[in-house]
Amino acid sequence: MSLIVQKFGGSSVANADRVRNVARIVTETYRRGHSVVVVLSAQGDTTDDLIAKAREINPKASKREMDMLLSTGEQISIALCAMAIEGMGYQVVSLTGWQAGMLTNSAYGGARIKRIRTERIQRELDKRKIVLVAGFQGINKYDDITTLGRGGSDTSAVALAACLHADLCQIYTDVDGVYTADPRKVKGAYKLEEITFDEMLELASLGAQVLHNRSVEMAKRYNVNLEVLSSFSGVPGTKVKEVVKTMEKSHVSGVAKDKDVARIALIGLADEPGIAFKVFSLLARGRINVDIILQSIGRSESKDISFTVARGDMEQAQALLEKNRDTLGFNSIEVNDQVAKVSVVGAGMVNNSGVAAKMFEALFSAGININMISTSEIKISVLVDERDADRAVQAVHDRFFSEFGSGN
Numbered sequence: 001m002s003l004i005v006q007k008f009g010g011s012s013v014a015n016a017d018r019v020r021n022v023a024r025i026v027t028e029t030y031r032r033g034h035s036v037v038v039v040l041s042a043q044g045d046t047t048d049d050l051i052a053k054a055r056e057i058n059p060k061a062s063k064r065e066m067d068m069l070l071s072t073g074e075q076i077s078i079a080l081c082a083m084a085i086e087g088m089g090y091q092v093v094s095l096t097g098w099q100a101g102m103l104t105n106s107a108y109g110g111a112r113i114k115r116i117r118t119e120r121i122q123r124e125l126d127k128r129k130i131v132l133v134a135g136f137q138g139i140n141k142y143d144d145i146t147t148l149g150r151g152g153s154d155t156s157a158v159a160l161a162a163c164l165h166a167d168l169c170q171i172y173t174d175v176d177g178v179y180t181a182d183p184r185k186v187k188g189a190y191k192l193e194e195i196t197f198d199e200m201l202e203l204a205s206l207g208a209q210v211l212h213n214r215s216v217e218m219a220k221r222y223n224v225n226l227e228v229l230s231s232f233s234g235v236p237g238t239k240v241k242e243v244v245k246t247m248e249k250s251h252v253s254g255v256a257k258d259k260d261v262a263r264i265a266l267i268g269l270a271d272e273p274g275i276a277f278k279v280f281s282l283l284a285r286g287r288i289n290v291d292i293i294l295q296s297i298g299r300s301e302s303k304d305i306s307f308t309v310a311r312g313d314m315e316q317a318q319a320l321l322e323k324n325r326d327t328l329g330f331n332s333i334e335v336n337d338q339v340a341k342v343s344v345v346g347a348g349m350v351n352n353s354g355v356a357a358k359m360f361e362a363l364f365s366a367g368i369n370i371n372m373i374s375t376s377e378i379k380i381s382v383l384v385d386e387r388d389a390d391r392a393v394q395a396v397h398d399r400f401f402s403e404f405g406s407g408n
């Protein structure tokens with residue numbers, strides 16, 4: 001007998017029929033003799049709806065109260081699903097984050113799991129109960145409810161799988177697995193049988209929302225046996241693992257788009273040592289994460305630095321830089337939140353020259369201008385205008401994954 005953690009996302013529990021469908025999948029697994037821990041997300045668009053409700057009341061609500069509100073969505077799901085499973089005649093118990101011992105730090109809205117006190121879950125499993133846990137939430141040292149950030153139920157599931165030493169962690173969603181690009185948007189995207197943790201981490205961090213990036217990070221660290229599959233189709237999904245069979249063959253495993261980007265350019269900085277240090281240490285002190293950085297070659301003792309931040313940080317970054325204009329000594333500041341980042345990811349690209357050229361050629365052929373470029377061993381990202389982003393993803397995907405899914 002093995003222990004399996006199964007996580008179901010919002011669309012998998014969106015209405016009564018789907019909750020019953022989840023109950024069926026869970027109880028079938030249980031009937032095969034496994035212990036089952038189930039992590040659920042809020043139904044459908046519940047979390048978005050709750051955010052909208054909060055904005056109606058107070059657009060500047062504190063993060064603590066936001067977490068108090070948002071955590072209710074997951075609680076509804078676990079209660080309803082427990083009722084469905086009860087109705088089928090199985091022993092089941094639903095647990096909120098705190099009942100499940102999910103201890104986090106105090107970063108409301110983006111809390112990190114510190115540890116899980118698994119005793120309660122273990123006791124329930126020992127009684128042969130199916131255990132349902134509310135995803136996306138935990139409790140901090142002040143006994144306040146925290147949430148893990150949007151999409152965080154994946155991380156709840158992987159964390160539970162790691163702490164309970166589960167044999168398998170299955171992430172059930174509304175697509176059949178991890179694709180070479182978002183299958184809802186990109187024609188010709190196809191399902192990957194398997195993908196490495198590193199590639200999946202890059203894809204998730206670069207905008208492929210199919211897995212929360214922190215869940216992949218955790219799965220890699222604790223070597224969790226992870227699988228992404230559909231709660232509707234019943235076909236085999238994608239295995240996410242340390243090493244995959246196909247690694248040597250393909251150079252690129254996926255294309256991703258991230259719209260949560262804004263570009264800031266500082267024009268006319270002095271071309272002297274210490275300027276970059278001053279700019280980025282200021283932003284770091286303001287807790288603003290910077291992603292792609294581009295510095296122009298100095299001319300006439302003057303240079304420009306542009307960089308990207310998350311859209312939500314743009315205004316704060318701009319205000320901080322303006323406030324320090326005299327110390328930094330720039331002429332003007334330009335901001336643009338109508339940009340998007342398009343990336344290709346692949347563990348194989350490190351040993352294959354020409355991947356960047358192929359990507360740039362695809363963008364050129366589609367008449368798309370590149371604003372910025374950044375590369376690492378396993379990814380190449382470009383910043384483009386947001387209105388070009390979908391076309392850019394399609395063009396790049398077409399170039400690497402032609403007809404039979406092996407174009408690279």
Ligand code: ADP
Pocket residue numbers: 008009010011012041151172173174175177178179180181182183184203207208209210211254
């Ligand atoms: P859930 O509610 O189950 O957590 P999400 O909406 O968070 O589901 O993630 C699933 C969605 O991720 C899919 O519907 C798909 O549109 C999107 N997606 C983006 N990139 C990819 C990709 N490379 N492979 C599969 N799905 C992707």
Ligand code: ASP
Pocket residue numbers: 009010041042047048073135136149150151152153154
């Ligand atoms: N319900 C939360 C969200 O919509 C968490 C999740 O679905 O993983 O972001």
Ligand code: MG
Pocket residue numbers: 009151154209210211212
């Ligand atoms: Mg999700």
